[in-house]
Amino acid sequence: MLGRLDVHIMSAEPIHTLIPFPDDKAAMLARLVEGLDRANLHWLSGYAAGLAAQPANAEPEPIAAPGAEAATHVTVLYGSQTGNAKRLAEKLARQIESAGLSARLLRADAYPLRELKSERFLYIVISTQGDGDPPEDSRGFVEFLTSKRAPTLDNLKFSVLGLGDSSYAKFCAVGMQIDARLKELGATRLFERGDADLDIDSVATPWLQSAATVAREQIKSAPVRANVTPLWAARTAATWTRERPFSADVLANQRISATNGTKDIRHIELSLGDSGLVYEPGDSIGVWPTNPPHLVADILDTLKLDPQSIVTHADETLPLERWLSDKRELTRLARPLVVAHAARARQGELDGIVASPESLQPFLKDRQFIDLLRAYPANWDAASLVAALNPLTPRLYSIASSLKFAENEVHLTVAHLDYDAFGHSHVGAASHFLATRDEENRIPIYVESNDRFRLPRDASRDVIMIGPGTGVAPFRAFVQERAAIGARGRNWLFFGNPHFRSDFLYQIEWQAALKRGELHKIDLAFSRDQAEKVYVQHTLRRRGRALFDWLEGGAHVYVCGDATHMAKDVHAALREVIVEHGGKSVEDAEAYLSQLAADRRYCRDVY
């Protein structure tokens, strides 16, 4: 429903035909809401409703007007890739508000950078991606903060909570970098940074408590001029959340890679039933998996633990088997668990491995907890095991359908992770869970909105979609959506995978879309069909001239898929294309791309 508001405001239709404002106010409103995400807009609408409820002569004041005087509110800024940082930031904002203080919650890319110099009280919750990169939504903020343009911040008080994975060498690097840089710019650290590992809550919970307490101590309660009227309750969709997922019926589970190929890619169709769930192309679906039963059994067997032994942990009491199948992370191995296991296994070898990320990182590749148990036997009691294992977390899948096309359904493209290693077969928890569901099953899901990955509001804009592998998923949604709304802009897809014959995902749909004129160009890179490997970045370069023409013509560029290599290679290829065909220096080409990103014309959904 919000997407519809976006479309109306930005459509060619004059705004005054929709809302009863004078033209200048309407234009201001349009400017005001430009770039705001779903949460901002909801907050704003509630704020406006609150204003409307006040006596007519009361003079409202802006809630967030930072000045030289002492802080009157807390700004909570987050940078989030999978939604964890966002969730924690929201929780913190709620805690602060429930203490009677005012909090301004902003995603990093919505933060007005010019206001940083007058900011007084700032909490930052930010994750670090694989190789030490910031999340997509924080690139601009981090670039600004680390650049020469960053202002001195003598009046700022702050604290940072970083999220990361200690298996990587650059664990929580972005949080650390921001923390150090703010200090360097003259800001005062309120309390120590938190560096949360995959067992997020063990660090995050105490950090959030400190943050709320310190805020209460430091900030005098400010009168809130307008109470925010909660409008969220009106949305049925919001009743299904990460914590309260909807059980979706499976309508189809179809392998879409050839049977004689090496990859097992699934097209999964779920019914939204009477959930009232809605989504926009670009959103993701969070899936709560159940761990593979054979894996749970193998762990119990190996440790000789009774599946039925009752374990109480964090106020929850369940049989051990349930803990392992429904509540605990078994397939993603992280450093803290290896350290805990090493302490029990008492084997020098394992201690040596955990000593440095350089040795740990390759060790963790392809290994799961069960491999650790098999190779380095140790005793675990049920309670310690439950306490040591990370909580199970939902997995996000970019949605592969448009509601306008697949009415009341959501489609996913899932790579079934299934490989042999260390003498045993291994599967990914969620992908295996999904790949083994059939029409008899239901799947716990919620919608994870991604306002950073949206089709152009102006449907006459061209779009360039770069989605190798299962990264093609959102572009199936995009093409469906653009066909459904009769978008006049052209659609250009770049797709790649190992083999044409076995891995051309949705091949007959793309062929039909080309025939119907719903897809205008497609360029393919099948890496292993010839002697030299060809990837999407190569086809981007090959199509450089046309690509640059499209960009100059206002096209929006989208990239979805692997963050570690693909997104970087694609970025470099785009930069080269701009250098070569735009006659720009490397720096100017980089700036060109940064401007595209700032204009929301270069969007990435990478993981």
Place this chain on the structure above:
Amino acid sequence: MSTPALSPVEIIKADSRRLRGTLVESLADAVTGSIAEADTHVIKFHGSYQQDDRDRRDERRLQKLEPDYQFMIRTRLPGGVVTPQQWLRLDEIATTYGNASLRLTSRQAFQFHGVIKTELKTTLQAINATLIDTVAACGDVNRNVMVAANPLQSSAHADVYAQATQLSEFLRPHTRAYYEIWLDEEKVADSGEEVEPIYGATYLPRKFKIGFAIPPVNDVDVFSNDLGFIAIVDDGEVLGYNVSAGGGLGATHGDANTYPRLADVLGFVPRDKVIAVAQAVVTTQRDFGNRTERKRARLKYTIDDRGLEWFKAEVEKRLGFAFAPARPFRFDHNGDRFGWTEGENGNWHLTLHIEAGRIVDRDGASHRTGLREIAAIHGGEFRLTPNQNLIVANVAPDQRARIDALIAAHGLDGYRVATPLRLNSIACVALPTCALAMAEAERYLPEILGKIQALLDAHGLRDAPIHFRISGCPNGCSRPYLGEIALVGKGPGRYNLMLGADARGQRLNVLHRENIDEGDILQTLDGLFERYAAERDEREGFGDFLVRRGVVVERNQATS
């Protein structure tokens, strides 16, 4: 009354700019492994068929994948003769680009299967690099010219083979399309408008087949060809040929206007008239063949529609002379003679049985490896037989032992132990690659042979030399209508049971039971074998027996 419309393929040929079509664009289309519909007709003239793995068609549709398109490539190889060096290269091509098998066809050519579109050009270049091409191996032109394979009469064979090769060259299309598209030849001024002196702009109405037989062996099934040359040999010298015309085996189920037909002998011509005769016959068919109804377009229908006398007169008019009366000849059989035989020149020839013509490495039968190893040491040549078998030809006497050792080591010595039924069997490719197949053929052959053999064994007929042929559809690639027992595919697991051909390629079989399954096939044969065992004359073939006893009534006898 308006003129009947040309058949769609005629339009495609006419618009193809001498067989170019939009092949270049089709090859460049990266979104599909297929080529444009019209190009699927054009590419046949270049020696290739678009196919797909039919075993996977349904599952791939569900997988949102197009059919697993792939191309069959057939060589033009008059008489089926290749050098060991060529063999090695072709074998390598099969591994690199195909499905790691070589298929010997019933017209003495090689077929590669499973070549994908993106490797089609490279594969054709590799084949051409062996000095073998694929021009006109398929399509509405003269196809691969067959020549009697067994070179017992070495000098006559060499003579006939040379004439067949000349004829193959003479009838090759003149368009440069093949060389431009596949071999990157520069376009010349008349590109797309080349003069086709024999064929004209729309080529022939339908495929055209030529075979050269050397009596008393009719391994080429000469009467199944549109045009046949039966060598008249006297004291090792080829005097000339009896010319036959109007053979063809294709038919359509349920359409009485289509039928297999054996050729009529027109008369004798001296040896130097081969090319003139071929030109006269081919151009007559070019000018009078049916271009409105494709399944009635073979020469056999032109002759039947206008009369044999008319046809002979038209050909003679074009020749400028009349046929002499046919010379006497006699065919003993149309099979292969297995094992070692000595040629006139003192060299030896070894005929190997290759089941269904498929050369592939299987457990315990590493045929492909074995033949590669033989090719590596062989000083003579290889000859593909019209019955899908292989001759290691012109082996010096002192090399026999080495070759025998390799034969034994790789399980290629099946000819020693296989029963006559198995040795005399032919199967077309059919499923999963052939688009026309209605039922299994090659893949089913070993199983059905085993079951029929068991029946023969039970009736004490283990060594009965019965010719068995199976075809996945009625088009006749395995020449099923000349089998003493033949199965012609009707639907999955169902066949027409055809009985009663001779074993000389001079009498067609007839439909005995229509659209029956394996149980009915075996039950029917069981009863007939019982009678055959009890009532046959000495040395009487199974087909002859069935005709003599009136089990089947013969329908068409080749003139002799």
